[in-house]
Amino acid sequence: MQYKILIVDDEPMLTELLADYLGDMGYLPFMATDSVQAMEKLKESPDLILLDINMPGMDGLELCKTIRDEVTCPILFLTARDAEQDKINGLLIGGDDYITKPFSLPEVAARISAHLRREARTHDSSRLLASQELLVNLSRRTVHFKGTEIEFSKREFDILELLLTHAGQVFDRERIYESVWGLDASGDSGVVKEHIRKIRQKLQSVAGEDYIETVWGVGYRWKQ
């Protein structure tokens, strides 16, 4: 099996170098140049994340905090030798680790392989979705926005999953009903309407946005 490694760093030179090297080592590297892009790339479910701490915008530590509860794979920080030491120590949880710059490529490779070996036991292909700053873990049935969890009931989560996994596509209420309940939707029952309301309410209160668009006369769709 080939391990997927997400490299998050704003220096293209360094990223390129790492990617090339890891590619040669038999890994499947892919990259993001900032935190927002990184969140998007989580969809590809990396087996390990190489994360630079110093980045413009949301930095590596913040990103880590944001995704920590949703992502089970190890996160390896890249950091300048002296700086940030305290912050990092406070943050290191579970399988996390850090590498100080400048580093040698074999060193990085060694650390990566060590973490992956250990992770092999507990690793589950946790199906992870990201939509802007929202992270949804389909295996754990959890939703996080910037590190805080939003709880959904069974039906609510099922509907959310349906819409999110087909982001942009419009579903009418019958379709949603049939899909989630597994029954024929005999006439309008209004149940779906109510659940959509609850979902929006919860999203709105935590994220300040509801991500669900009403297509008048037709149905609902997840904003892309």
Next chain:
Amino acid sequence: MQYKILIVDDEPMLTELLADYLGDMGYLPFMATDSVQAMEKLKESPDLILLDINMPGMDGLELCKTIRDEVTCPILFLTARDAEQDKINGLLIGGDDYITKPFSLPEVAARISAHLRREARTHDSSRLLASQELLVNLSRRTVHFKGTEIEFSKREFDILELLLTHAGQVFDRERIYESVWGLDASGDSGVVKEHIRKIRQKLQSVAGEDYIETVWGVGYRWKQ
């Protein structure tokens, strides 16, 4: 084979120094800054543990007592010269040893290599899991919380193992039944419900926490 060495100390400077040195010597050092983190890191099944006695929170001696039954590798204590002498003498078991601060790096290396040479270790400790302060040995089928054992029956342990080895993932009762019993779950499996109750009861009474989360309408998951 490269030996893995767990360094447990709350002084980053010292830890770094040791780690660098041991790394150069061909070991694979990894670190924890407190006892709780150290317990987590046991998952990596170190071949030797370097353990500072003076640490905030749970100190080195307590940690040792807690993990002694689950860990077979030697533990090397780091301690100030005069202090704690009596306590240590009372504690030294099996292959354990201690080094007084300040120490020279070659001295530490010498002790480590001596202990490792002596240890023709059996590698069955690799099936060791830690979740917060709970230690679970899958080979021995034992569960310890802060040194005290919690006994589980066969079915109970099987369920616990399933949930724990897939921490965070949600399992519905049918899934659990099929996985543990190896049979098709025909209809309601209230058995699982009852076993979950027993597991929780035992965990709760010893650890004061049950580690198992109910996902309403769906199933159960191990708290991460």
Next chain:
DNA sequence: TGTAAAAGTCAAAATTCAGTCAAGATATTA
């Protein structure tokens, strides 16, 4: 601008589900 259809809101009722318990069945040990 008025109106009918569609969508949104709300709270109460209905239902489903998880937790509990006790007792019977089965397996294990002395």
Next chain:
DNA sequence: TAATATCTTGACTGAATTTTGACTTTTACA
């Protein structure tokens, strides 16, 4: 074999969720 531990079952309860229907608001279009 008896004694003991473990597993299984089914009934019961209270809690959480789901559903309903009456009501309000918004929208599209005449």
